[in-house]
Amino acid sequence: MYLRRFIAGIALAFTASTASAEMLDVEKDELKFGFIKLTDMAPLAVAYEKGYFEDEGLFVTLEPQANWKVLLDGVIDGQLDGAHMLAGQPLAATIGFGTEAHIITPFSMDLNGNGITVSNEIWAQMKEYIPHENGKPVHPISASALKPVVEKYRAEGKPFNMGMVFPVSTHNYELRYWLAAGGLKPGYYSEENITGQIDADVLLSVTPPPQMPATLEAGTIYGYCVGEPWNQQAVFKGIGVPVITDYEIWKNNPEKVFGITAEFAEKYPNTTLAITKALIRAAQWLDENDNANRPEAVEILSRPEYVGADYDVIANSMIGTFEYEKGDKREVPDFNVFFRYNATYPYYSDAVWYLSQMRRWGQIAESKADAWYDDVAKKVYRPDIYLSAAKLLVEEGLSNEADFPWETDGYRAPQTEFIDGITFDGRKPNDYLNKFPIGLKGEQKVVGNAVEG
Incomplete structure (x- = not known):
């Protein structure tokens, strides 16, 4: 790091006039x-390796964390200045679910990038209920194909366990969404019982991402939802089959964010802008020229200081393909999106979707007005910072003006491409919740082991 800083100092002095x-x-x-250690931390690695942080006068150290809780605590207590975060973490912290702290995000890190994998044994049982064409399963695969398997296990007195990475993770909500869309109850949270397993057909529990394949192989869980490369790792190890990607659950869904404390942003406004500028440049590089830089990105990510998985495992989902059952590799050009489709813009509606799922499953115990969702979204998601950084990049000739949504009010148009066909309008979260056959709505509340109201 010190050599890098020394060289950067010389370079900065040399270019002082420009x-x-x-x-x-x-x-x-x-x-x-x-x-x-997930592939969607790529904007951080690229901003570091390509010198974008240094171009902004920032000398950055990147440090892998043991799990999402340790990472969040590190940002809150100041050991970390910022972090690659689950989109639900800043929202949950700000509303006081779990650790309470005001965390903001000026930058959304990516779209898509997760999958749901089941063990070979479960896959063999599911296949009986999945239509096939030309000898291959028809995608997307509904959780309705898993339902008879879960019912069989229940009849035999066996709990059906699946893993996700954190209670407020995208993975928890995507897995729950998929299960519920297929008629399976993924369980509720209450203020007294935070297991998330109240009235559940499928019991979900937390497993750190890199440990998912080993936990599946050990038989502790029958499946999991996780980011890459840990679905493809199951394919390479021959221990499981990814059955669906989050792209098929919700096309172009928001994934990770870059999180900092509100205090950091207030105390260091120029530093916050500089960080955001560097990350936007990294995202541009990752997607430019039809993903032409992805092989180099995969090489960077495969290094032990970043993701540390084999090049081929990471490449399997980073260069426009995704492998389901071994040998069934399909084109999924948008499985990992870092810049196009305004991937990096922190939309209020993205925040509202996460909050709606927290309410749906009882993490938000009481009914909230639509205005409450809007207010929380605007406390946490900061497109004002993002657009200020983008404006500077355009002025410097490092970004194209046409690549940013200058006129948006922060809400995407209603989104329709979900596996269950239900439309999401971020301006009307309660109407959205009322459409689900499974999940809390209106004044409903979890009391004891049942839903009331």
Whole structure:
């Protein structure tokens, strides 16, 4: 790091007459960011390796974290200046579900990127209920194909266990969404019982991402929802089959965010802008020229200091394909999106979707007005910071003006491409919740082991 900083200092001095004229006067230049070993941490690795942080006068250390709780605690207590976060983490912390702290995000890190994998044994039983064409399963695969398997296990007195990475993770909500869309109850949370397993057909529990394949292989869980490369790892190890991607559950769904404390953003506004500029440039690089840079990105991510999985495992989902059953590799060009489709813009409606799922499953215990969802979204998601950073990049000739949604009010148009066909309008979260046959709605509340109201 020190050699890198020394070289960067020389470069900055050399270009003082040009680049430094554009450089923000950052209040804090030495920063430490946390991440979990997943391919969607790529914008951080790329911003570091391609020198985008240094271009902004920032000297960054990237540090892998043991799990999502340790990572969040590190940001809250100041050991980390910011981190690659689950989209639900800043929202949950700000409303006081779990650890309470005001966390914001000026930058959404990616779209899509997760999958649901089941063990070979479960897959063999599911296949009986899945239509086939030309000898291959028809995708997307509904959880209705899993339902008779779960019912069989229940009849035999066996609990059906599946893994997700954290209670407020995208993975928890995507797995629950898929299960419920197929007629399976994934369980509720209550203020007294935070297991999330109240009245559940399928019992979901937390497993850190890199441990998912080993936990599946040990038989502790029958399946899991996780980000890459840990679905493809199951294919390479021959221990499981990814049955569906989150792209098929909700096309172009928001995934991770970059999180910092509200206090950090207030104390170091120029530093926050500089970080956001560097991350936008990294996202652009990851997607430009029809993903032409992805092989280089895969090489970076395969290094032990980042994801540390084999190149081929990471490449299996990063360069436009996704392998389901061994040998069944299909084109999924948008499985990992880092910049196109306004992937990096922190939409309020994305925040509202996560909050709606927290309410649906009881993490938000009481009914909330639509205005409450809007208010929380605007406390946490900060498109004002994002667009300020984008404006600077356009002025510097490093980004194209047409690539940013300058005129949006922060809400996407109603989205229809969900596996269950239900339309989501971020402006009307309660109407959205009322459409689900499984899940809390209206004044309903979990009391004891039942839903009331």
